[in-house]
Amino acid sequence: RVDVVTLGETMAMLRAPGIGLLRHAASLDVSTGGAETNLAIGLSRLGHRVAWIGRVGADEFGALICRTLAAEGVDCRAVEDPGAPTGLMIKSRRTEAVTRVNYYRRGSAGSRLCPRDVDPDLVTRSRLLYVSGITPALSADAREAVRYAIDVARAAGVPVCLSLNYRAALWGPEAFRAELTELVARADLVFAGEGEARLVVGGDTAEDVGRSLAALGPGQVLVTRGELGAVAVVEGEALVARAYPVRAVDPVGAGDAFAAGYLSGLLDGESVVDCLDRASLAGAFAVTVPGDWEGLPSRADLALLSAEDAVLR
Amino acid sequence: RVDVVTLGETMAMLRAPGIGLLRHAASLDVSTGGAETNLAIGLSRLGHRVAWIGRVGADEFGALICRTLAAEGVDCRAVEDPGAPTGLMIKSRRTEAVTRVNYYRRGSAGSRLCPRDVDPDLVTRSRLLYVSGITPALSADAREAVRYAIDVARAAGVPVCLSLNYRAALWGPEAFRAELTELVARADLVFAGEGEARLVVGGDTAEDVGRSLAALGPGQVLVTRGELGAVAVVEGEALVARAYPVRAVDPVGAGDAFAAGYLSGLLDGESVVDCLDRASLAGAFAVTVPGDWEGLPSRADLALLSAEDAVLR
């Protein structure tokens, strides 16, 4: 029995090691990334059992994804699809402050995820289903896979968590709003960056935006704001969480980390305040290290951000 | 006025730095590659003026390709296509003896090459047109572009050079045979690896294969055989060229180098024997260095393979 089931696309990640134009990079560092597996790794590191459903190509990048997830203790339910390559992401930092991600995912194995790949028993026997707003944009099949997973979860009384995750490279704001409005309405818990949330609902402040999302249905809405922290709207009540002060070196993956921290608290039966704190800690850890998920904390790590000593011997 | 015009797809090249499974590579070296631009660079280094026609995406890899060609003195007639990304190649060495190349070129900018991209004046005013058997497999538009370029060249009396370059990832042997049979018939000079040539024609020995290709039309046929050297069938006469003995570290690009050396000799008005020698030298240089084109020789370099001193000071 797993705690959380998630599904989506994970890609190989190629990352320029320094700051500057990618064209000047003599080499690219190799890793992997994907919103749902970032979350899965985050939960696994915090001690929860997580299964990921997805497709990879019959190639070395597919093998890399599977071995990375196995290494991180995630139950990898990857279908090896010989008909398409594993998707790729290229990440570079144009300046200290601007990170750019380019994708090679059109027609990728990961985008061919379909309802058949989703094991309904796995979903039914889990404690949470986690989906992101990226998957419906990958292909008609992928959209069906998400919907099917949500149907199965709801039928079994398994709470549905949704992360908006707008990707401009995949679809426009209108298509996004249409699809996500529907999905939010069927979710129990929603994570959203403030900016992308405004593509779906209105609202002056982050709290307003959170309330507007909550009005669509979900009992818990988390609106994240980068180094400005986050706002939670839980059963009608709003709470503010401050970000931990750290020097950020890679902003990508903060939202996934935040979600992992929050859900970890939920699974442990913590209060909303404590869930938010664990979420903020996880988000802070994510940005302090290059890589989308490499910096995610274990339980023991959580105490480190407030460690007194700069050197542990 | 340029000496040679060529067209096709060039991609960013990501290369595992050591020997072994790609999944264990911590980083990939960045370069570029493409049969036609490998040839173009080879000719440019030998002092000829070459123009390349192709498409790149509006991204950093596209910029990398354009700046690399400019750096090598190739007249880069690249159309920047905002609608598709620059294609990618991933190269790794599973063992010392086996190199693997994976592609991300489906739907790439380069595969969207079309007749409109081909400047007929440029072709008409050149001394040679060079095309490869890869381009017709990229897309219907790309196939048309090749045919159009050949039409223009033939109409203007510009000799057509063709390299077979079978790519199993793009099409099957039947489709290849059908298309290439037609193209060979319209070419004046054909370069073919022995293996790929056998996909088009029969023949017991490499010479037989060369004669069979020549029987389809071209006055000059060059059949290459890696470290075994090459066979030329020129106006019905067969010549054998031995490979130079070198320690090969990257077999990719040898054929393009060989073609560059041969055409360089032709442009200089050398005898077939001398053309073959320059071709074999260039092929040997190509394999002695990692990278598809980085090892290509300048005129001054050509003498180095038989240098007496191991150390030049």
Added chain:
Amino acid sequence: RVDVVTLGETMAMLRAPGIGLLRHAASLDVSTGGAETNLAIGLSRLGHRVAWIGRVGADEFGALICRTLAAEGVDCRAVEDPGAPTGLMIKSRRTEAVTRVNYYRRGSAGSRLCPRDVDPDLVTRSRLLYVSGITPALSADAREAVRYAIDVARAAGVPVCLSLNYRAALWGPEAFRAELTELVARADLVFAGEGEARLVVGGDTAEDVGRSLAALGPGQVLVTRGELGAVAVVEGEALVARAYPVRAVDPVGAGDAFAAGYLSGLLDGESVVDCLDRASLAGAFAVTVPGDWEGLPSRADLALLSAEDAVLR
């Protein structure tokens, strides 16, 4: 149910990237190594289920070992021992032909393996037990663990495979001979390098040595001889296996790879000739790549050594 159970010490591996004195290396590459897990990874890559029993420290190198084994599909039954650090190996190449390995394993977590760590059910339900002659030299507890595992296996009718693996840094030839003579007598299948075998038994030729070992009890003895190949003495009959011709870049791990190939054949019910061939193939793959286990072949890879094409696209 697993196919093979093994136990022993696995360490972090730090490897000088080039040839020369370690003191001149500006950095060391990080990996892991251990005779038994090299074998386990070899079997897992060939499709078998393998469990490894061992101890690691509560440190990052311990985490690295566990995540590597999980990544390779090995069922990692590691006890995390907070009382001792994970062992270390330092590997360097003084010249092209001489590799040196230094150890930091005195008092390591791995050397504290004890009978309590061995799950008898796991052994009983497996098809083979694999132990090496390294473990008894690590500590009295570790020696007991090996003996206990053998007892359990023999009681359950599970065949016992033993690899001699003499380590001069751990004990002298006499202690080795005394202990291994006993262990060989209780094993069903023995792997031995020709040199280390001569520390235990006499014999003019490799075959003689094999027969002497077989005389101690085991029905199958495999004597390996590096690039000279191997000799098998199986139920009294001797067979010779030639090594595949490859360019070796790292000799370490060849014996483990050979054993993995051989046992894979056995588990598949192959003939001794075919087992030997798979063993030789695996041994050849191991040496063609830096790293003790990174070059180990999957089933699909096995065909690559005799691939005709130097470039697979």
Added chain:
Amino acid sequence: RVDVVTLGETMAMLRAPGIGLLRHAASLDVSTGGAETNLAIGLSRLGHRVAWIGRVGADEFGALICRTLAAEGVDCRAVEDPGAPTGLMIKSRRTEAVTRVNYYRRGSAGSRLCPRDVDPDLVTRSRLLYVSGITPALSADAREAVRYAIDVARAAGVPVCLSLNYRAALWGPEAFRAELTELVARADLVFAGEGEARLVVGGDTAEDVGRSLAALGPGQVLVTRGELGAVAVVEGEALVARAYPVRAVDPVGAGDAFAAGYLSGLLDGESVVDCLDRASLAGAFAVTVPGDWEGLPSRADLALLSAEDAVLR
């Protein structure tokens, strides 16, 4: 017809990758640098046509300079001088705040620039001539080359831009003052760091210094002050420009970038205020990336410094 012609010495650049004493660096990164080509690249990236006149040795570093300039779209009018090597710069960061540059340029090919190398037609047909105060210090020939270029420009009514660029390794403050006083008097537009300007003229504030320089002749004077911004004195009127707040990782090249931005605005017919803004943007881009010119912005990049999103997908 080019927009800007410039001339001077460009060298290979070897750069310690980290912070600390150069003696501890295991390797040095390779690039190129030179005040005038930094400017040329900056202008080229902003869409202008620029030609550079200079000398390089008949060596690999000379080839590197030529291919870099070609890659950046600069019309490289390099004379290959077989009689002297290409000059070298060694750059390292002793601490986060102190960068040191050492030179190997005594007797270099670049220092042998002479009036004969300057194509008067090229200058006459351009819209601006750009020279720096480095070149007159390289050799008597080089000084003559600068003077000749200025003569030609002035005769043709082409405005002359001058950057002071004091280099203590080449000459003392007195020689500098003598030469530069003369050159400033013959320039239409002058760029000067506040410190080096004070070697030529007096003045309490940066504005005073600018006015003193303007008093020598030039209609436009730009005094730059690093992260404190810049002051312009244009036709008697003073304007202040603030620096953009960025985290600087390499201060070298800021002045060249600033000049490129300013001249780009001029060539586009922008107002002084807009020229200054483009200059400040370009200066900020230059310092945010290691390398003297690698961080220079394209037109599209200019908007990035004020981008709202930290991640562009």
Added chain:
Amino acid sequence: RVDVVTLGETMAMLRAPGIGLLRHAASLDVSTGGAETNLAIGLSRLGHRVAWIGRVGADEFGALICRTLAAEGVDCRAVEDPGAPTGLMIKSRRTEAVTRVNYYRRGSAGSRLCPRDVDPDLVTRSRLLYVSGITPALSADAREAVRYAIDVARAAGVPVCLSLNYRAALWGPEAFRAELTELVARADLVFAGEGEARLVVGGDTAEDVGRSLAALGPGQVLVTRGELGAVAVVEGEALVARAYPVRAVDPVGAGDAFAAGYLSGLLDGESVVDCLDRASLAGAFAVTVPGDWEGLPSRADLALLSAEDAVLR
């Protein structure tokens, strides 16, 4: 005749090049470290003659330590101990703010230092003896070595300098307090971090702590507080020294650098204020560069921290 004699353990240092979990590091940078040799290098760079007494293994890491000390001008009195390996340190940065050091020093050659290794003449003829609170925790022999050296020094009237240097991996706070209370009482000059000082004595403020230590005997006590600076209690008078504002990239070694700066001042006969300033400068240099000692300043460097120009040419 040397100025300072010191003794203790120095180890090879393996350092993860980036920020993040060590398990994700593909390679580790190689250097050396040890409190006493950090100090020795610091003094040597400032122009003093220093001898170090210690043990290294008969291995490459031992050779590395000896060649590093020789390179830094330290008179290396290392006993090569064939019976044990050179100790190791593994340093990594979990986050920007937390550095972790793991040790492989149990039973190391360095921990086998014994009184016999200490040349009494060397101590007697020096101007200062420097010992740290690490050595007594290494082994009974090592503790005796420290005591013997102190005895010799005191008998000869050579002042004894002691650095507390608590290492939690070696012993608990009680054992530390017992041993160090005794050693402090026999020292003339004591360096202590505020935190570790509180393990030995009480006190509200850093000054109180310093006075409590001074009450045990030493005429000079220096209490360091990282970026908060330091407090000196010298012959009953307290002085405060502010830290220089720098961006710290590696906090390890600051205390050793501080001590080197202070003792350098003493040896030069400077005032306490000037000793403190040199100490603070040296401490600041140490943290601005990765590595425990690589950033230590020469005399010429000392002026650099207040350099006006960011670029020295």
Added chain:
Amino acid sequence: RVDVVTLGETMAMLRAPGIGLLRHAASLDVSTGGAETNLAIGLSRLGHRVAWIGRVGADEFGALICRTLAAEGVDCRAVEDPGAPTGLMIKSRRTEAVTRVNYYRRGSAGSRLCPRDVDPDLVTRSRLLYVSGITPALSADAREAVRYAIDVARAAGVPVCLSLNYRAALWGPEAFRAELTELVARADLVFAGEGEARLVVGGDTAEDVGRSLAALGPGQVLVTRGELGAVAVVEGEALVARAYPVRAVDPVGAGDAFAAGYLSGLLDGESVVDCLDRASLAGAFAVTVPGDWEGLPSRADLALLSAEDAVLR
């Protein structure tokens, strides 16, 4: 008292890490090199005391040279010359078989060596003086320094060893012949590559060449022939030494290593046959490792080339 005194120029060495054109190298590895210090390091590693006299610049490369020599146990008598930079060498491998070295040594500190730098006492009290044919080509002062050292040695009865070391970048064959003919006549022992020897004397075979050199005066002449081995002409008798079969990765420095091995044997009072064997071993070690001197053997290493085991544990 030292065993050997040598003098000459040592430079920083920048080396392209892979095979190919230097212009494609993203970084260069940093080391040092110089014929005389290569020899000095070789002798030091074999246990002899060696002093080196030379000049370095007041820069980081000078510091690197001094610390490298100190690290290798060479008594470094370097004059720090603030008036000129330390010389540089750039080494790259155009192909596997061709290494190119470019120099930045015109006007370098090292070339300013002069008689005043030579301490006559040091020479007088040594057992051997070693000079190379490079130094006289550096400058008139440097030539005088060599002559002066030889005068002092001869006057004191200290044998003079000379290595021809022709450097085409420094002078032509005529000047070389004139100068070296004179120097050979004043030497007791001469080392010469066969090719460079033929610039000075005639002879059909290597032995003939050796005899011709010997005819000029020296009692011992060693003619080296790379992988073909060497010929000794000692007091009129000729001996042939075969090279050890190794895979060469960097031919530079073999001659210096050979000389170190030979002189080491002489200093130990070995027979000519044994001197030649040690010389051939040292030469073989030198080429098996990148770097001019890094591969040089210690006494313990000498046995390794004939080690039976590929792996030492």
